[in-house]
Amino acid sequence: MSTATTTTATDKPQPRKPVRQKLSLPVVLLIVAGALVLVSVVRLITGADDITSVGQVSGALELAIPIGLAGLGGLWAERAGVVNIGLEGMMILGTWLGAWAGYQWGPWVGVLFGILGGAIGGLLHAVITVTFGVNHIVSGVAINILAVGATRYLSNFTFLESSGSARKSPSIDPITQITVPGLSDAMKTLNGKHWFLVSDLAGLVGGVVTELSLLTVVALLLIPVTWWVLWRTAFGLRLRSCGENPVAAESLGVNVYRYKYLAVIISGGFAGLGGVFLAEVASNLYQEGQTGNRGYIGLAAMIFGNWMPGGLAMGAGLFGYTDSLNLRSGGTNVHALLLFLVAVLALVALWQLYRKKYLAAAIGAAFSALLLVWYSLTKEVPSQFVTAAPYIATLLVLALSAQRLRAPKAVGLPYHKGGG
Structure with a gap:
């Protein structure tokens, strides 16, 4: 006698959860190319030729570097399972120590001391969170407060006794800058023609080959070094x-x-390097409040990048560009970029309409019209709006990219050896 399998109401197949496809490199490049074409169209319509000029791109790169370095710092910590809200404080320590050593023994010694200052802040954060199990957010906020107070106190009897003041250091010798001969002049010439797309590409290339600090190159x-170490080595x-499943890692012999x-x-160390970049490249001295919350923006850039270096x-480039608008006739440039946002939101609305998400399409269309x-x-x-542009961009980008984010599974969770 054969037995037949029967199905009941409880045996109905469960619906599968939709799996979000990752953006492949060709798709990302296509999006970047489309954005560049759209910017070029906006430039021609509005006449705001400065939005893709060599000077604008060069300034954006200079402002993006400290944000990117802070973001790399957050990436290393969170990939290992530790939330690092203290990046801002570590940047402050790097800025102060880098300037203090830089004006005495030269800029490259200042770079080493800036990295050391940030690393000391990182060590303190590790002791508090990893060894003593304190909440990561609480520890990071405490380090930020401690860094502000410590540098303010130290400035009173270091910079004040030299040619500086209680709020800023003496001038620091600049780090060597390089310009690619021939290519830089050619890109400036092409950029000055204001041709469709060609001049915009020339502005991008010219911005990264003109008066480039050696520290920017580093x-x-x-x-890419971070990508190779984290994704192509056993280390x-x-x-x-440790950031995905520390208990499983421990069972395989990893010293978590x-x-x-x-x-x-x-x-x-990365955050400290970002801080010393502000003191020695973006300017030539330390000033109180110099970091300008770039540690937090770097953390936002890391989240926007889905915890990946690319x-x-x-x-970081997006936030650096919005920040650079303050330096070069920002009001006019931002006004031109409003038209760019109109087009982007209209395209987003059409895409949501195609996906039959009518509420999201209506919201996108409404903001585009406004x-x-x-x-x-x-x-x-x-x-005032120009000054707030970097922070507004941070909020908008995080809101639009939130659906595709995937943090390490164990980030921020307490871990105790043998607790599995």
Whole structure:
């Protein structure tokens, strides 16, 4: 006698959860190319030729580097499972120590001391969170407060006794800058023609080959180096396993404490390097409040980049560009970019309509219409809005990219050796 399998109401197949496809490199490049074409169209319509000029791109790169370095610091820590809200404080320590050593013994010694200052902050964060199990957010906020107070106190009897003051250091010798001969002049010439797309591409290339600090080159190289170490080496695999499943990593012989300590100390070193970049490249001295919350923006760039170096670099570039608008006739440039936002939101609305998400499409269309009205009725954006542009961009980017984010599974969770 054969037995037949029967199905009941409880045996109905469960619906599968939709799996979000990752953006492949060709798709990302296509999006970037489309954005560049759209910017070129906006430039031709508005006549705001400065939005893709060599000077604008060069300034954006200079402002993006410290944000990107802070983001790399956050990436190292969070890939090992430790939330590093203290990046801002570690940047402050790097800025102060880098300036203090830089004006005495030269800029490159200042770079080493800046990295050391950030690493000390990272070590303190690791001791508090990894060893004593304190909440990561609480520890990071405490380090930020401690860094502000410590540097303010130290400035009173170091810079004040020299040619500086209680709020700023003496001038520091600049780090060597390089310009690619021939290519830089050619790109400036092409950019000055204001041709469709060609001049915009020339502005991008010219901005990265003109008056480029050697420290900028080092910082740019750290992005592929981080990718290679974390995704192509056994060390990186073990470190990332501590952020995904530390109990499983421990069962395979990984010293989770050691990797968490190393990751957070390296994280602080990156943030400190970003801080010393502000003191020695973006300017030639230390000033109180110099970091300007770039540690937090770097953390936002890391989240926007989905905890990946390439995405982080794109986020840092976006935030650096919006920040650079303050330096070069910002009101006019931002007013022109309102038209760019109108087009982007209209495209987003059409895409959501295609996906039959009618509410999201209606919201995108409404905001697009409001920005179009704003653009039509004004000739320049108020300076207050220009100043807030980096922070507004941070909120908008995080809101639009939130659906595709995937943090390491164990990030921020307490871990105790043998607790599995």
